[in-house]
Amino acid sequence: GIYLFTRKSLRKNVIAWLVVMLLAVISHSNLIPQEYGLRIILLPFIPSDWTLHAFGMSGVLTSLLMQKYADREHPRKFIVILCALGVIMLIAALCSHPHWIISKIQATPSWLFYCLAAFFPLFGLFYWLTDVKGKTPWFDIIKPAGTATLTCYIIPYIWYAAQQLLGWHYPELLNADAPGLLRSLIFSLIIVQLTGLLVKAKIKLKV
Template identity: 40%
Template sequence: MEKQRTFYNKRNLAIDMMRALTMLIMIFVNDFWKIHDVPHYLEHAAYGEDFMGLADVIFPCFLFSVGLSIPYAIEIRYTKGYGSLSTIKHILSRTFALLIMGVFIGNSEARLAVDAPYSIASYWVLMVIAFVAVWNDYSKVTNHSIQGLIPIFKIIGVFLLLYLAISFKGADGSIFSSNWGILGMIGFAYFFCATVYLLFRENAKYLWYIGFTLILIAILKTPLNSDFGGTSILDLPKGNFIDGFIGLFHIGNAVLTAFTMGGVLFSISLAKMENLSKSKQWFYILACGVISLVIGYICHHYWIVSKISATLPWLFYVLCISLLTYTLMDVLTHYNLTGWFKWIKPAGTSTLTTYCVPYLYYAASSLTLITLPDQLTSGLPGLINCFLFAILVIWTAGFFEKINIKLRL
């Protein structure tokens, strides 16, 4: 275990690069809502469609990178002298923050009723201000006067969130609800995988058992394609004990959690392969990628490829893509071909801030009524528009980091 801690004490630049690249593309595809004539291969597949576009790949790749980072984060805490109880509290606090942020962002996606007490732009601005007030990294604040105000900032942030939640009124008349959003789904997957890693970090074989169990749940609970009846293998009546037990962990059919668990298991494997040459490491990783691709192809005979339905072919195809992406980042790191990374580095080091910044720009656009001409929101010009927006968002997060505004859980 001591050797493993030494491995995790070293920063893995390939993970930062993978996370930054994933976040760049996530912001890019999330901005498609404001343009039209987007090529289908870049978009999300429709419900029931046997297809996987670029937008269907990004979120699970990010879940995989979350899992990659879990052993690093926990082992570094032990190296610094933190105990198990402190680490459990840390996992719970991070999960809680992700769920809270996720539910506020998730509720805003349905927009607001015309008689809501504020506009959607005001909601987004107040939401981000509250997030920063409560979860900003204040560790670099050296001014004693400002340090004394930090508890007040946090209290103001909490009351802002309470106000938004209580006064919220959706476009369909709905009240604030448990729409967890992307961050909430990340939070549930993170909590499960971080907890089981903490429990079984000394006995890695149990982590593999848990990983295989998640896949077994996915096999049993994911509806088959129409040729095989269109229902899951374990199609039990609603309210059954098994679904209720699985529901306690908020893992659904376990596919999303399996992405994060896959990252954890891959991270453990990297530690085991530390003494191998880079060429051998890359060979084994690529071999695993090919195996994942083959399993995905076999699964595709029984399930469609679908992000919305979280199917097994989607799981294994994206695991293959994640492994190949990490390998590429590791090759670039090994040969010191990382100059490009500085342009998107904040997306890898201030990831949560980067995720929230677009809402400030969307709010500014809504408040100022500034819109681009139709020629810049269609086809290739529209895609360039979305890509430049993603770069702008990342650079803005970098600027915020320089002035000590950085969300840290």
């Protein structure tokens, strides 16, 4: 909705991005006391959490930066901008961590900042690999996640439901630390490959 007002103006979108990021912080803090009218006016009028809207605006901002600065012959400037944003987000994450836990469920600002600290540089890396170096085939293994995103998103919930019905759980060893991360990675790759098989069978969810 914000983009309908800002359109392709990079300056307006930067301002909008900063405002939304600030609102994400305010909504999870006591910077403005609950009883103040300003908090009532600013925070509840848009559904969902401001942290999630901040993710959306970060994507819009990245797209506009790409349109303006991305150049396959001279990619350095665009990549440097993204890396600089990543560093800024990392600093924000480290500063916010003492105040909020890292929680996706609670959509905390620290979770937002850490995610963006990884997102901006990784976007630059993938741009360099795919657009500049032409290594797009490297990512064919995860292609279904991008071409059938909704289908890929739904499949894990079917598995979770089956787990509950069967009363089956992962061994405790696979629920934390390095084994847990490895299990999550393997699970994700399996889900993506299942999505690819469904797409080949002409089974695909659409909005």
